[in-house]
Amino acid sequence: MAATAPQVRAEGTHGSGPDDVGALVDLVRGRKAVALTGAGISTESGIPDYRGPGTRERARNPIQHRDFVRDAAVRRRYWARAFVGWDRFSRARPNAGHAAVAELEASGAVTAVVTQNVDRLHQAAGSRTVIELHGALSDVRCLGCGSLEKREDVQHRLMLLNPRLVGTSATIAPDGDAELARSIVDDFEVADCLSCNGPLKPDVVFFGGSVPQPVVEAAYQRVDGAEVLLVLGTSLAVYSGFRFVRRAHERGIPVAIVNLGETRADPYAAVRIDRPLGATLTDLADALRRRTDG
Numbered sequence: 001m002a003a004t005a006p007q008v009r010a011e012g013t014h015g016s017g018p019d020d021v022g023a024l025v026d027l028v029r030g031r032k033a034v035a036l037t038g039a040g041i042s043t044e045s046g047i048p049d050y051r052g053p054g055t056r057e058r059a060r061n062p063i064q065h066r067d068f069v070r071d072a073a074v075r076r077r078y079w080a081r082a083f084v085g086w087d088r089f090s091r092a093r094p095n096a097g098h099a100a101v102a103e104l105e106a107s108g109a110v111t112a113v114v115t116q117n118v119d120r121l122h123q124a125a126g127s128r129t130v131i132e133l134h135g136a137l138s139d140v141r142c143l144g145c146g147s148l149e150k151r152e153d154v155q156h157r158l159m160l161l162n163p164r165l166v167g168t169s170a171t172i173a174p175d176g177d178a179e180l181a182r183s184i185v186d187d188f189e190v191a192d193c194l195s196c197n198g199p200l201k202p203d204v205v206f207f208g209g210s211v212p213q214p215v216v217e218a219a220y221q222r223v224d225g226a227e228v229l230l231v232l233g234t235s236l237a238v239y240s241g242f243r244f245v246r247r248a249h250e251r252g253i254p255v256a257i258v259n260l261g262e263t264r265a266d267p268y269a270a271v272r273i274d275r276p277l278g279a280t281l282t283d284l285a286d287a288l289r290r291r292t293d294g
């Protein structure tokens with residue numbers, strides 16, 4: 001809670017340079033951290049982000065929640081692209097950054113991961129306490145009756161419905177879908193709910209959708225109990241993640257950022273490191289382990 005917040009100013013800098021992992025180690029050592037992660041921690045696993053150095057200029061039209069719910073054509077386009085993109089997305093494996101976060105949790109340095117990612121790579125790396133703000137692509141929910149189905153099973157049904165497309169590959173896009181020719185989309189057969197024939201939606205929060213309140217509350221609780229907030233690989237352009245930095249700031253909990261390029265949380269950072277996450281988090285975990293061993 002706020003009373004446990006350390007006496008480190010949550011504003012300004014530590015006088016650390018952008019590559020100063022030592023300042024990060026000093027801030028994290030001996031304090032319980034919560035990690036707030038985004039697409040940037042998964043780019044080293046081959047899943048592109050939205051607003052990274054290479055992707056910022058790429059014009060994309062993300063699916064809007066309202067359009068998906070209202071418009072069967074939007075759902076057809078989504079599922080056609082998602083069907084083709086799934087193979088690569090589902091084969092992505094955790095990288096050194098995910099592994100380091102899991103190690104920090106195992107050693108007690110990190111108490112929880114609050115993630116905006118939908119790829120479940122934190123869990124695959126061994127993180128146990130993971131709050132998924134935006135759900136996960138490996139779950140599919142019926143918009144009619146709310147029942148849940150595994151994406152693998154939906155993928156299998158889509159394969160049977162669209163045998164011509166099996167083996168089609170395409171450029172993977174951030175949300176697990178892919179760029180695809182119009183004709184393929186128009187002919188695509190979507191799968192419906194097995195219980196009620198209702199339309200299926202990946203159980204993720206699209207743009208314009210909202211994070212379920214219990215999930216937000218659980219994340220606030222974790223942040224309130226933290227002694228440092230680690231912001232890892234997220235531009236925080238989206239409010240659903242940014243609010244936790246604001247909360248930490250209000251409570252005097254210092255914020256450390258590891259991110260290539262700017263983030264919306266930069267003005268709140270006690271430490272800010274502009275360096276790839278895999279190497280940086282590995283260095284952090286190594287430094288903390290050395291201290292523990294010695």
Ligand SMILES: NC(=O)c1ccc[n+]([C@@H]2O[C@H](COP(=O)([O-])OP(=O)(O)OC[C@H]3O[C@@H](n4cnc5c(N)ncnc54)[C@H](O)[C@@H]3O)[C@@H](O)[C@H]2O)c1
Nearest residue numbers: 038039040049050051052117118174233234235260276277
């Ligand atoms: N892997 C995923 O599950 C995934 C991927 C893309 C988008 N999304 C969704 O889209 C939204 C995107 O917002 P966001 O803030 O998470 O992502 P974002 O794309 O807005 O920001 C990612 C940030 O990470 C930085 N980055 C990229 N690779 C990095 C690396 N190796 N080391 C350090 N920094 C690196 C980028 O420069 C960028 O500033 C999220 O809400 C998420 O739900 C999820």
Ligand SMILES: [Zn+2]
Nearest residue numbers: 142145193196
């Ligand atoms: Zn249903």
